[in-house]
Amino acid sequence: MVSEDQLEKFIDFCKRNDTNIDERISFKITSSAGITAIAKCAIHTQDPLISVPRRLLITRELAEEEFGVSSTVSSGNCNALLQLYIAKMKFEPSTKRFHKPYFDILPETLNQPYFWSLEELQLLKGTDIYLLLKQNLRRIIKEWWELLDILQIEPVDKEIYHGLKSSEDFDVLRYVCEYRAKHQKFSWKSFAAYLWASGIFTSRAFPRLVIDKDCSNLNEAFLYPVVDLLNHKNDTQVKWIFEHENVCFITSEKLKKGDQVFNNYGDKSSEDLLLSYGFLQDNNRYDRTRLTLRLDNETIEQALASNLGMTKDNVIADDCAQFLITVKDPLPNTVANFFGHLCKLKSEAEVTLRSFLEGQDELSSILIQKLDLFKKRSKLNPADYESCNPDVIQIIKKYMNSERKLIHASLEALQKSQKDILKTNSALMVSFRSIFKMDKKFADSLLLSFGVVKYEDLVTKNRLRESLLLWIVRAANKDSYPQKLGYTVPEFIFDTFQEVSGSIVIERNDVAEFMDFYKNLFPGLADKIPEVFGQGNWGIRQFIVADTVMDRVVYIRKLTHEPYFIVRVPFKL
Numbered sequence: 001m002v003s004e005d006q007l008e009k010f011i012d013f014c015k016r017n018d019t020n021i022d023e024r025i026s027f028k029i030t031s032s033a034g035i036t037a038i039a040k041c042a043i044h045t046q047d048p049l050i051s052v053p054r055r056l057l058i059t060r061e062l063a064e065e066e067f068g069v070s071s072t073v074s075s076g077n078c079n080a081l082l083q084l085y086i087a088k089m090k091f092e093p094s095t096k097r098f099h100k101p102y103f104d105i106l107p108e109t110l111n112q113p114y115f116w117s118l119e120e121l122q123l124l125k126g127t128d129i130y131l132l133l134k135q136n137l138r139r140i141i142k143e144w145w146e147l148l149d150i151l152q153i154e155p156v157d158k159e160i161y162h163g164l165k166s167s168e169d170f171d172v173l174r175y176v177c178e179y180r181a182k183h184q185k186f187s188w189k190s191f192a193a194y195l196w197a198s199g200i201f202t203s204r205a206f207p208r209l210v211i212d213k214d215c216s217n218l219n220e221a222f223l224y225p226v227v228d229l230l231n232h233k234n235d236t237q238v239k240w241i242f243e244h245e246n247v248c249f250i251t252s253e254k255l256k257k258g259d260q261v262f263n264n265y266g267d268k269s270s271e272d273l274l275l276s277y278g279f280l281q282d283n284n285r286y287d288r289t290r291l292t293l294r295l296d297n298e299t300i301e302q303a304l305a306s307n308l309g310m311t312k313d314n315v316i317a318d319d320c321a322q323f324l325i326t327v328k329d330p331l332p333n334t335v336a337n338f339f340g341h342l343c344k345l346k347s348e349a350e351v352t353l354r355s356f357l358e359g360q361d362e363l364s365s366i367l368i369q370k371l372d373l374f375k376k377r378s379k380l381n382p383a384d385y386e387s388c389n390p391d392v393i394q395i396i397k398k399y400m401n402s403e404r405k406l407i408h409a410s411l412e413a414l415q416k417s418q419k420d421i422l423k424t425n426s427a428l429m430v431s432f433r434s435i436f437k438m439d440k441k442f443a444d445s446l447l448l449s450f451g452v453v454k455y456e457d458l459v460t461k462n463r464l465r466e467s468l469l470l471w472i473v474r475a476a477n478k479d480s481y482p483q484k485l486g487y488t489v490p491e492f493i494f495d496t497f498q499e500v501s502g503s504i505v506i507e508r509n510d511v512a513e514f515m516d517f518y519k520n521l522f523p524g525l526a527d528k529i530p531e532v533f534g535q536g537n538w539g540i541r542q543f544i545v546a547d548t549v550m551d552r553v554v555y556i557r558k559l560t561h562e563p564y565f566i567v568r569v570p571f572k573l
């Protein structure tokens with residue numbers, strides 16, 4: 001933890017070096033957010049509250065001078081050399097440099113998950129953030145190793161790179177945690193020191209574009225002493241401007257006495273905030289989460305070509321599609337269309353109303369699973385994790401809760417959308433419930449054969465599929481009854497039956513598959529209730545056809561187990 005004394009020395013150093021800090025601001029150290037800037041009285045001004053001369057900034061030029069090379073030596077991260085410089089300035093005691101008071105106030109312990117214990121990290125398992133951490137660590141290790149190699153600096157902990165190279169399964173998180181636990185002080189040539197510098201960079205650096213309008217790389221950054229003491233609050237109105245060789249911080253906020261002077265780090269999601277800064281914002285309106293799906297490449301390529309609103313941005317690997325769920329748009333149309341695409345039958349050329357609705361159910365199952373995980377983790381009890389830092393447990397709970405909220409909103413939107421679609425397209429569908437009501441004779445026959453007294457019994461007695469197949473065959477036989485059915489069988493059901501019956505190729509396997517089912521019902525049903533099951537064609541072939549008809553035109557809503565016969569029409573949002 002930074003001491004009051006170090007903070008005072010740093011502010012003093014800045015002021016002696018022509019930094020202007022408005023007299024109405026003071027800095028204090030808090031346990032919840034580290035160093036914090038406070039307004040000593042009301043402030044509302046468009047004048048800079050802080051202005052820092054260029055020579056106080058920590059820029060790539062300092063690193064280039066120190067190591068005698070250009071920053072571009074590092075092929076990947078344009079800030080790698082500067083990060084190594086920061087590690088050296090912090091962890092090499094012999095460096096008595098001009099900026100020392102600044103490096104002294106950079107906290108040694110950072111809050112990002114990269115700096116948590118292994119026990120704490122285990123609580124993130126199963127989430128995207130856990131995978132990202134591992135991925136990022138691997139990237140940072142490679143970046144560090146390559147840079148040291150170019151600079152011909154002997155790394156201190158070589159095992160980490162060799163471990164990484166030798167096996168895909170090398171546990172980077174474990175290595176980093178154990179290394180930190182074993183070493184009180186790091187050498188600046190260790191990966192631990194570089195990782196710290198990278199954590200400092202992600203949590204405090206500013207875009208170089210602010211001081212260099214010709215800077216072509218938007219990722220290039222610099223450290224901005226004093227202004228980097230300001231904490232973040234969403235939507236704070238601030239400006240960083242460079243004039244007369246000074247970088248100025250301006251806020252348009254109306255501050256009252258005792259208010260915190262905030263900066264604005266950008267519109268970040270919970271995941272970004274946690275990974276880059278180690279804290280979260282309550283009710284973050286910029287929050288978003290990802291829905292990542294591993295699928296075969298062909299399915300993804302077809303979806304891309306199908307005009308579903310999907311773009312290359314949704315394809316993060318050949319076999320991986322990804323969609324963003326945001327507070328503003330918890331259920332993007334593209335996701336729903338994509339799931340409709342996944343539920344398409346071979347016989348459907350494009351997403352249909354049926355496949356769309358089925359896709360929504362599939363999506364809902366995935367969301368419910370996710371919701372379960374986040375719900376459980378948002379209720380962790382710190383008392384059960386004695387070896388963990390209670391603050392870390394709190395932040396994990398908060399993160400899980402933010403994910404839970406997003407998924408919950410997505411699920412709610414999905415359920416509402418499905419209800420709306422069913423309502424607006426009611427002319428294209430008929431529920432089996434209403435057929436059951438209309439076809440009294442058929443309903444009574446189910447009472448005699450399966451003991452089904454009311455419609456709901458079909459589900460509870462597990463007779464839904466059989467009943468649907470029986471009714472489809474009855475519908476196909478509609479003209480064979482001496483008396484008309486008393487209601488009109490929707491034409492599309494009858495037509496689909498004829499179409500399938502005319503084109504289906506029935507194999508021995510199909511017959512074998514249906515044999516038990518058929519023998520259970522026939523000839524018993526025909527003998528018992530000939531007026532329903534003894535007229536027309538009730539052969540096994542009819543049931544094999546009815547099964548395909550069911551695939552094509554029946555959608556069974558997961559939420560209610562309610563089957564709907566649906567006209568085959570293209571559909572997407």
Ligand SMILES: C[S@@+](CC[C@H](N)C(=O)[O-])C[C@H]1O[C@@H](n2cnc3c(N)ncnc32)[C@H](O)[C@@H]1O
Nearest residue numbers: 033034035111203204228229230231232277279
């Ligand atoms: C640019 S620094 C701000 C100065 C920092 N407070 C310090 O002690 O040096 C960013 C770090 O401050 C902390 N921080 C910033 N905004 C915060 C907030 N709203 N709530 C809690 N911590 C915050 C986080 O630890 C973050 O990584």
